[in-house]
Amino acid sequence: MPVRSIATLLVTALLASAAQAADAVGFREIELPDKVGDRPLHVSMWYPTEDGGPTIPAGENRVFYGVPAVKEAPPTRKPHPLVVLSHGYGGSWRNLSWLAGELVHQGYVVAAPDHPGTTTFNRSPVEAAKLWERTHDLSRVIDALTTDPSLAGSIQPTRIAAVGHSLGGWTVAALGGARFSTEQFTQDCKTHSSPRACGLSGELGIVQGSATKLDGDLRDARIAAVVSLDLGLARGFTVQSLEGIHLPVLVISAGVDIGDLPAKLESGYLAAHLPAATSSYVEIPDAIHFSFMQLCKPGAAALIEEDTPGDGIVCKDGGTRGREAIHRQVADMIIAFLAKAISPQ
Numbered sequence: 263m264p265v266r267s268i269a270t271l272l273v274t275a276l277l278a279s280a281a282q283a284a285d286a287v288g289f290r291e292i293e294l295p296d297k298v299g300d301r302p303l304h305v306s307m308w309y310p311t312e313d314g315g316p317t318i319p320a321g322e323n324r325v326f327y328g329v330p331a332v333k334e335a336p337p338t339r340k341p342h343p344l345v346v347l348s349h350g351y352g353g354s355w356r357n358l359s360w361l362a363g364e365l366v367h368q369g370y371v372v373a374a375p376d377h378p379g380t381t382t383f384n385r386s387p388v389e390a391a392k393l394w395e396r397t398h399d400l401s402r403v404i405d406a407l408t409t410d411p412s413l414a415g416s417i418q419p420t421r422i423a424a425v426g427h428s429l430g431g432w433t434v435a436a437l438g439g440a441r442f443s444t445e446q447f448t449q450d451c452k453t454h455s456s457p458r459a460c461g462l463s464g465e466l467g468i469v470q471g472s473a474t475k476l477d478g479d480l481r482d483a484r485i486a487a488v489v490s491l492d493l494g495l496a497r498g499f500t501v502q503s504l505e506g507i508h509l510p511v512l513v514i515s516a517g518v519d520i521g522d523l524p525a526k527l528e529s530g531y532l533a534a535h536l537p538a539a540t541s542s543y544v545e546i547p548d549a550i551h552f553s554f555m556q557l558c559k560p561g562a563a564a565l566i567e568e569d570t571p572g573d574g575i576v577c578k579d580g581g582t583r584g585r586e587a588i589h590r591q592v593a594d595m596i597i598a599f600l601a602k603a604i605s606p607q
Contacts (some may be wrong), residue, residue, distance in 0.1 A: 267464075285310035287366045288335035289320040292413065293583035294375075301378050301395060306355040307478055308362040308572040309371040310342060311335035321443035325417075325562035325577070326555075329363035335369075337415030343604055344407060344417045346400045347374035350428025351462065351494075354382045357555045360429060364593040371414045373407055375399045380466075381428060391467030396433040397480040400424060402485055421604040423487040425596065427554045428523075431493025438488040439507045444470055444477055444486060449452055449500030458522035459494040466496070472582040485509065491554045494515045494523050496532045504535035510603035511536055513528055514592060516554075517547035518580030536544035544595060548581025548590060553588045 288311035294303040302577045308320070313335035316389075322328025345365055347358045355374035362372040377396050378390025389395070408417045426434035436442060448470040451460035463469075468476065513536070515529035525545060533543035546553070558577035567574040579585050 269587065284605050285338060285366070285369075286313060286317075286335070287311070287320075287329065287331040287363055288313060288333075288414070289331035290331075290334050290413070292406075294402055301399075303378070303402060304355070304376045304400055305373055305406070306359070306369070306375075307373045307407070307414045308359075308366045309337045310366055310369060312338055312514030321356040321556065323356070325559055325565050326356060327360075327557045327559060329359050337411075340417070341416035342369055342371045342425070343419045344424055344598075345370050345600070346403050347372060347538070348396065348400060348424065348426035348430030348433040349374065349377065349381070349432050350426075351380050351430070352382060352385070353380075353430075353555070358425065359432075360556045360589055361425065361558070361593060361596065364597065367599075368597055368601075371407065371417060373403050373414065375403050377433075378391065381434075387465065390465050392475075393466045393468065394475045394478070394480055394483070396429070397437045398484065399413055400437055400496070401482045403419050404482065408484075415512065418606075419484065421486060421606070422484050423489065423600055423604050424485050425489040425491070426493070427491040428494055428551065431490035431529075432484075432495045434488045435490055435493060435496070435499065435511075437482050438509050438511065439481045439503060440532075441470055441479065441503035442476055442495075442498045443500050444498070446500060447495070448535050450497045450550045454497065454527060456494070456497060456524060457525050459497070459528070461522075462494075466495075467516075468495075473569045487511070487600060489599065490514070490529065490532060491550075491592070492523070492525060492529060492551050494528055494530065496528045499532065499535075501535045504532065506536065507536060508540055510599070511541040512596065512599045512603075513541065513543045514554075514595065515545045516551050517545045518550045520575065523551055537585040542599070546578065546591065548583050550575075550578065550580040552576040553579045553585055554592065557589070558584055
């Protein structure tokens with residue numbers, strides 16, 4: 263799917279949007295117990311509802327805006343496609359909540375887990391070092407929603423997509439069939455400049471010669487399309503596995519390099535080795551890595567700096583456009599891509 267096809271897809275999405283019912287956004291949170299080990303998951307879900315009750319700003323806190331939603335609303339009866347979201351290192355389900363709201367208005371059910379160990383309020387070193395579990399987290403979410411329609415409604419099993427940002431972008435790529443090589447990644451860190459990705463290798467359990475689970479097949483055959491937003495750790499994926507992915511894949515990168523996660527060496531590497539016929543690569547010139555996170559409230563950067571100096575950058579963008587405009591562009595591209603990639607059969 264060449265980049266030039268995005269304009270055509272946008273028209274398709276607009277036509278599809280016009281046909282959508284004006285359902286409201288339902289929202290609920292659940293805890294998924296781990297039947298195998300000790301990795302319970304907190305999962306947030308957004309879904310179409312006909313409930314016109316009062317809304318809450320789901321996902322809002324003192325620095326970020328939330329998404330207006332009807333809490334614990336009953337889902338609509340008709341089946342819907344599913345999109346699972348994966349947050350970045352140190353993030354949470356809230357980070358892509360802005361996109362979840364957009365997708366629900368297009369008729370999707372959306373679900374996002376907090377990945378234990380790499381989440382804002384769960385930084386367990388033991389869980390963080392199990393990088394391969396991130397893909398399993400998303401598979402568990404799919405299991406739950408496809409088998410229990412009471413959670414967010416009935417799911418169309420052939421129309422499931424995954425969207426991830428940063429380490430979440432890595433997660434969804436692996437879920438779609440990309441195979442990681444610990445040896446390749448370790449060697450690459452000696453010769454290329456991707457400081458953030460290489461610097462996290464120890465925390466994420468990327469230890470040469472000891473990460474057999476990470477080097478295994480993490481694919482979930484139910485995933486029909488993947489969207490990666492400014493991912494990291496891409497250079498650990500083998501060229502052979504990327505060339506063998508024939509799912510539709512949309513890779514979006516940030517054009518402004520903040521100095522430690524160069525898009526050309528990360529998203530660019532992914533895009534260079536995916537089949538041209540089924541993938542698209544778009545670089546947003548005025549976006550930085552954090553532009554894909556939710557909207558910041560006025561004064562949010564200062565508040566963040568008070569708590570964790572240096573982290574106020576998560577509320578900054580790279581040009582004259584505000585984050586809301588960048589989000590609009592990203593949402594339109596993703597909506598257009600999904601409208602074709604997992605269209606009704």
